[in-house]
Amino acid sequence: MKRFVLIMIGAATILLAVMVVRTLRVPAPMASPVATTPVAGTSGTDARGDVTVDSALAATRLSGAVRFATVSTASGAPIDTAAFLGFHAFLEQAFPQVHRTLRREKIAGLSLIYTWVGRDTLAAPVVIMGHMDVVPVPTPNLKDWTHGPFSGDVAEGYVWGRGTLDDKTTVLASLEAVEGLLARGYQPPRTVYLTFGHDEEVGGRYGARAMVDTLVARGVKPALVLDEGGIMSSGLVPGVRGRAAVVGIAEKGYVSLRLRATASGGHSSMPGMRTAVGALSHAITALETNPFPYSIDGPTRGMIDAMAPYVSFTQRLALANLWLTESVVIKLLKAAPSTAALMHTTTAPTMLSAGIKDNVLPPEASAVVNFRIRPGETVATVTARVRAVINDTLMAIEPIDSVQVDPSPVSDTQSPAYQLIAATIRAMAPGESIPVLPYLVVGGTDAKYWGPHSTKVYRFLPIPMGDGDFTRIHGLNERLAVADYAKAVGFFSRLLGGLDALK
Numbered sequence: 201m202k203r204f205v206l207i208m209i210g211a212a213t214i215l216l217a218v219m220v221v222r223t224l225r226v227p228a229p230m231a232s233p234v235a236t237t238p239v240a241g242t243s244g245t246d247a248r249g250d251v252t253v254d255s256a257l258a259a260t261r262l263s264g265a266v267r268f269a270t271v272s273t274a275s276g277a278p279i280d281t282a283a284f285l286g287f288h289a290f291l292e293q294a295f296p297q298v299h300r301t302l303r304r305e306k307i308a309g310l311s312l313i314y315t316w317v318g319r320d321t322l323a324a325p326v327v328i329m330g331h332m333d334v335v336p337v338p339t340p341n342l343k344d345w346t347h348g349p350f351s352g353d354v355a356e357g358y359v360w361g362r363g364t365l366d367d368k369t370t371v372l373a374s375l376e377a378v379e380g381l382l383a384r385g386y387q388p389p390r391t392v393y394l395t396f397g398h399d400e401e402v403g404g405r406y407g408a409r410a411m412v413d414t415l416v417a418r419g420v421k422p423a424l425v426l427d428e429g430g431i432m433s434s435g436l437v438p439g440v441r442g443r444a445a446v447v448g449i450a451e452k453g454y455v456s457l458r459l460r461a462t463a464s465g466g467h468s469s470m471p472g473m474r475t476a477v478g479a480l481s482h483a484i485t486a487l488e489t490n491p492f493p494y495s496i497d498g499p500t501r502g503m504i505d506a507m508a509p510y511v512s513f514t515q516r517l518a519l520a521n522l523w524l525t526e527s528v529v530i531k532l533l534k535a536a537p538s539t540a541a542l543m544h545t546t547t548a549p550t551m552l553s554a555g556i557k558d559n560v561l562p563p564e565a566s567a568v569v570n571f572r573i574r575p576g577e578t579v580a581t582v583t584a585r586v587r588a589v590i591n592d593t594l595m596a597i598e599p600i601d602s603v604q605v606d607p608s609p610v611s612d613t614q615s616p617a618y619q620l621i622a623a624t625i626r627a628m629a630p631g632e633s634i635p636v637l638p639y640l641v642v643g644g645t646d647a648k649y650w651g652p653h654s655t656k657v658y659r660f661l662p663i664p665m666g667d668g669d670f671t672r673i674h675g676l677n678e679r680l681a682v683a684d685y686a687k688a689v690g691f692f693s694r695l696l697g698g699l700d701a702l703k
């Protein structure tokens with residue numbers, strides 16, 4: 201017995217030692233630069249290479265952009281063409297240097313590709329993606345906006361309106377950066393494409409897809425693609441105090457399935473053993489009680505590994521020893537929908553339809569369930585599992601006519617492209633040791649169309665988000681601080697001015 205106890209104590213000691221050693225081997229936090237990183241093409245007078253942005257002037261241009269109601273309502277629905285064409289004309293007038301030097305093409309009628317020819321036309325190019333369209337504002341909410349959603353008012357230190365957080369800021373800030381770099385006589389070492397879609401908010405099936413197809417047909421194999429998708433904010437990841445930045449290195453897939461139950465209709469006084477509504481309810485319950493399995497792998501594993509240096513020792517002990525603690529960590533992360541979504545394919549019943557009268561049995565009942573597919577699964581495997589879980593002869597299961605896309609490939613975090621983006625993010629917060637974490641984008645972006653063609657696709661919106669900003673995206677009182685917009689311009693200036701690092 202004594203011998204057994206000694207063996208157990210010995211085993212526990214070894215286990216603890218292994219855990220502690222693994223924890224101590226977690227690298228130290230990455231320091232942010234004390235000053236900002238140099239920008240190519242800024243020699244002589246600007247020897248430190250710091251980026252100077254005329255924030256008031258930049259804000260005026262962003263404000264002008266917001267005034268065009270470039271709204272997307274539904275894929276294939278009528279578009280306010282005049283608003284988009286007006287916006288195009290506005291860009292031309294706001295950024296004269298850009299329009300003198302870069303080639304602009306209209307793709308799919310309303311999307312724009314700008315080509316900035318680099319010094320080395322054989323080097324792999326860089327693609328910056330953004331979108332010009334915005335979501336609509338429900339009429340009953342109009343009265344609750346402090347400043348109108350398309351006013352573009354610059355007031356209380358903010359630019360107000362739709363698109364300031366999503367995603368006219370990317371369009372305007374990247375153009376603003378190019379305009380500034382051109383003024384300094386800068387030409388990028390490799391070709392840069394700015395691609396701005398007109399239907400991202402409804403899936404990008406016409407704009408982004410056509411632009412990607414166009415560039416792919418021209419043989420473009422990017423060294424870096426950057427789209428919106430990741431953000432910088434505090435309270436982003438549990439355990440990390442202060443601000444963190446997440447960079448999307450993969451994007452979930454997407455499919456919506458219609459579940460249709462058919463049974464005999466007739467008078468509600470004599471229902472059969474099984475009804476359409478009953479079968480449908482049963483099917484939805486079956487899906488919700490059998491969620492897709494959870495695991496910490498792929499981009500989410502990358503995020504956990506990258507955040508380990510920034511959490512408390514106890515938390516680090518858990519994160520550095522997932523071989524032992526994975527189930528506990530999963531349980532903790534499952535508690536919030538935002539972190540649960542990082543670990544599995546989600547199941548969301550979104551639409552329901554059945555019946556026309558209280559005393560008539562509907563012969564058909566249907567629901568739409570939306571699935572966001574994690575890397576490792578596909579539209580086909582998800583559909584097959586849904587059929588297996590429901591397993592009911594009364595039920596038919598078919599995808600609806602909407603975007604159907606497999607998860608993107610996972611982009612490399614060791615690549616020069618990722619390292620450049622991470623360094624540029626750290627330069628946004630000099631003196632602050634800001635964790636830059638890879639991340640699985642759970643929503644959808646236009647970047648998904650690059651998925652089949654490139655593994656150098658990253659997603660980050662360079663705006664420091666403050667408290668309450670998340671609810672303003674697609675929500676009420678969308679706005680961006682003038683000072684934060686200047687940081688977004690600085691980000692693109694440093695990124696595009698620092699492309700020599702991609703070698």
Ligand SMILES: [Zn+2]
Nearest residue numbers: 366367400428
């Ligand atoms: Zn967006």
